[in-house]
Amino acid sequence: MSASTHYERLGVGxxxxxxxxxxxxxxxxxxVHPDTTTLPAxxxxxxxxxxxxxxxxxxxPSLRRLYDAQLFKQEQLFQEQxxxxxxxxxxxxxxxxxxxPLSGGEWLSLLMLLGALLLCLSLGVGVAxxxxxxxxxxxxxxxxxxxxxxxxxxxxxxxVDASSRxxxxxAFAAGP
Numbered sequence: 001m002s003a004s005t006h007y008e009r010l011g012v013g014x015x016x017x018x019x020x021x022x023x024x025x026x027x028x029x030x031x032v033h034p035d036t037t038t039l040p041a042x043x044x045x046x047x048x049x050x051x052x053x054x055x056x057x058x059x060x061p062s063l064r065r066l067y068d069a070q071l072f073k074q075e076q077l078f079q080e081q082x083x084x085x086x087x088x089x090x091x092x093x094x095x096x097x098x099x100x101p102l103s104g105g106e107w108l109s110l111l112m113l114l115g116a117l118l119l120c121l122s123l124g125v126g127v128a129x130x131x132x133x134x135x136x137x138x139x140x141x142x143x144x145x146x147x148x149x150x151x152x153x154x155x156x157x158x159x160v161d162a163s164s165r166x167x168x169x170x171a172f173a174a175g176p
Contacts, residue, residue, distance in 0.1 A: 005071060006054035014068065018059065025055040 007014055010024045028051055030036055034044040058064050102110075128135060 006057050006067065009051055009054040010058065021055070021058055025051065 010021065010028065012021060012024045016024075029048065032039070032044055032047040032051060034041055034048060037044045039047070056063075057067055125135065
C-alpha cells in the first residue's frame with residue numbers, strides 16, 4: 001500500500017459518505033489485518049496501522065475538513081511549482097479569430113491529402129488512356145442540341161414530289 005493520501009489508502013474518492021468510507025475500511029482491513037493476511041507480521045501491522053489512521057482521520061467530520069483543506073493547498077502549491085511557463089509558441093490566441101500557426105502534424109496531413117488527390121487524378125487519367133478513351137467528351141444531350149435540324153428535313157424531303165415538298169417545307173419553316 002504505497003498510497004500517498006488517506007483517500008488513496010482507503011481506495012475511495014473525496015466526496016464519499018460515511019457509510020461508503022466504513023465499507024471500504026472493512027474490506028481493506030480484512031486483507032491487511034495481521035491475523036488474516038499472508039504478509040509478514042511487521043509489514044501487516046504497519047499497513048493496518050496506516051489504514052486505521054486514514055479511517056480515523058476521514059471518519060471524523062472536523063478532521064476530514066481540515067485534511068481536505070490541507071490537500072487542496074498542497075495541490076495548488078504543486079500546480080504552481082510545476083506549471084509550464086507560457087511561451088509565445090504554446091500561448092493560446094488572445095483575440096477571437098486570431099489564427100495559430102499550423103503544427104507539423106497538420107502540415108503532414110495536408111501534404112498527404114494533396115498526394116492522395118494527385119494519385120487519384122493520375123490513376124483516373126491512366127485508366128482512361130489505357131482503355132483508349134478521350135479525356136474530354138461532350139455529353140450526349142449537348143451533342144444533340146448542337147446538330148443542325150435542316151439536314152434531317154432535307155433527307156425526309158428527298159423522296160417527296162415537288163408540290164408536296166413545298167407544302168412540307170412551309171410547314172417545317174413555320175415551326176411548332
